[in-house]
Amino acid sequence: MTTMVLWTWLITILHVLVVVGVCASGEPVVSRIAFGSCANQSSPQPIWNGIIDFDPQVFIWLGDNIYGDVKRPFKLFGRERTIGPWKNVPRFVPASETEMQFKYKKAKSNAGYSLLRKKTQVIGTWDDHDYGLNDAGKEFSGKNISQRLLLDFLDEPHDSPRRKQAGVYASYMFGPKGKEIKVILLDTRYHRDPLFTDGSILGDSQWAWLKKELYGPRTEVTIIGSSIQVISNLSATTGPLFYMESWGRFPRERNRLFQLIAKSKRDGVFFISGDVHFGEIVRYDCATGYPLYDITSSGLTQAVENAIPRPLAFLVELVAWLTPTTMRVIEPRCRYRSCTYGQPNFGAIEVDWGAMPVTVKVEVRDVNGDSATSVNIPLSELQNEGTNHGSTVKSVELQKQCSLEIDLPWIVRYRLAFLFFFASAVFLLSVVIAPIILSRRVFGKCKFD
Incomplete structure (x- = not known):
């Protein structure tokens, strides 16, 4: 009888440990991660309520955490012309350190965000507007000041290595052995060469660091956060009308990233990104031994449909549907036919550790926390099986999304x-x-x- 009681107590304790997500090592099991980008500190931010309702254990900033630079108004004529082939002044100019500090303080004191910070671990990287200047790279002279201000905003300890290195890249480990999640946050600004050069995005020191991270101890899931899109290269199909920053505009650098992931034989890798003011999920099947996903969430306040009068929002949805894309995941569950979402949104990741096989659900959610587009990914599909024991059936399936936008016939590429x-x-x-x-x-x- 005593033995039965002891077994009953043991089973109960184990059940409680599973329910609360704690293992013997004391590491909590992380199963919910939220992320977002593009939050104007001067705009209403009701989206924090939806994020809090999701109850994430980790929240990841992916850049444009504030809009720190100064945007001049559109002027086609006059002494200071900011648009057109005859413009004579830049549209964006850097703000002073005092102005940046004020904007960060305003963002940090937002009631919704303050509540999230109390219950959730917040980590993050930057993009251009919190770096200090729109579309800026390594040439920006104020980057060291901006780095200090960002790390203050993220409550980075004063003795943190991030405060001593050139750039804000970092990595984090969550969860116990067997249920580990590694988050790698890249810095796509501090070392980036100018646009149109096909130069470097990360710089030598960050590339060396990234190689160490990918070749390091294995984890079940590895999330790589990039402020700009990694897989999608919509500029190849929206030009010459307009261009967006992405890894696709640095093709040699993107190929280097894909090759590094492939050579590391690391399983369970996918990307999260921001910047573009809409949400989507894209997939590329021919970079590594398994499909690579990129979940883009943008933005928390800034969104393409908010930039035009509400009655004309359908035009944005029409353009999104007409824009050629070879990478976007089209699912019946998508809210719109294009499977893009142009209103304020955040990204959500749920790992079902109890499922067989373990499943990762990735979503773009709206301001109320409802799903706009989502994909369920069995973790078994993100296994790098290599060339020796990869099945023929799997290799055939992996040909589904292998055409880059840049390889589309010109009559299709320039359809828009x-x-x-x-x-x-x-x-x-x-x-x-x-x-x-x-x-x-x-x-x-x-x-x-």
Whole structure:
């Protein structure tokens, strides 16, 4: 009888440990991670309520945590022209250190974010606007001041190695053995060469660090956070109308990243990213021995549909649907046909450690915490099986999403530009020709002596 009681107590204790997510080592099991980017400190931020309801154990900032630089208004004419081929002043200029400190203080004191900080571990990296200047890279002179201000915002300890290194890259380990999650946060600003150069994004020191991290102790899940999109290269299909920053605009650097992951034989790797002011999930099947996913969440306040009048929001959805993409994951569960989401959003990751096999659910959620697009990924699919024992069936399946946007036929790649110029021509012709036809009809009926 005593033995039965002891077994009953032991089973009960083990059950409690599983429920509360604690192992013998004292490390809590992490199963919910939220992330986001692009939060204007001066805008309303109701989205924190949705994030808090998700109850994440970790929240990851992916950049543009504040909008620290100064944006001048659109001016086509006048002494200070900020747009057009004849512009004579930059649209964005750096703010002073005092202004940046004030903006960080405002962001940190937001009631919703303050509540999240009390119950959730917050980590993060930066993008351009909190780095100090739109689209800036290693040439930006104020980056060391910006680094200190960001790390203050993240409550980084004063003796942290991040305060002594060139750049804000970092890595974190969560969970007990057998249920470990590694988070690698990249710095895509401090060492980045200028756009259009196909140079480096990370710089030599960060590449050496990243190699050590990927070749280090194995974990069940490895999340690589990049402020800009890694897999998607929409600039290849939206140009020459407009361009977005991404790893795809540095093809040699992106190939180097894919090769490093492949050579490390690390399982369970996927990306999270921000920057673009919409959310989507993309996938590339031919970089490593298993599919690579990139879950983009952008932004917490800044979103493409918020940039135009609400009645015209359908135009954004139409453009998203018409823009050619070879990487986006199209699921029946998507809220919109394009499987992009252009309203304020955050990213959500749920790991079901009790499932067989273990499943990772990745989502883009709206301001209320409802799903806009999501994918369930069995962890068994993210296993680097190598060339010796990879099955033929699996290799055939991996050919589904292997075409890069840059490899699309030109008539498909520039479809959006063709449609835009055609619509503009029709509009201009209607503006010019319609009055002429109307005047002829009116004056043609008149007889003049």
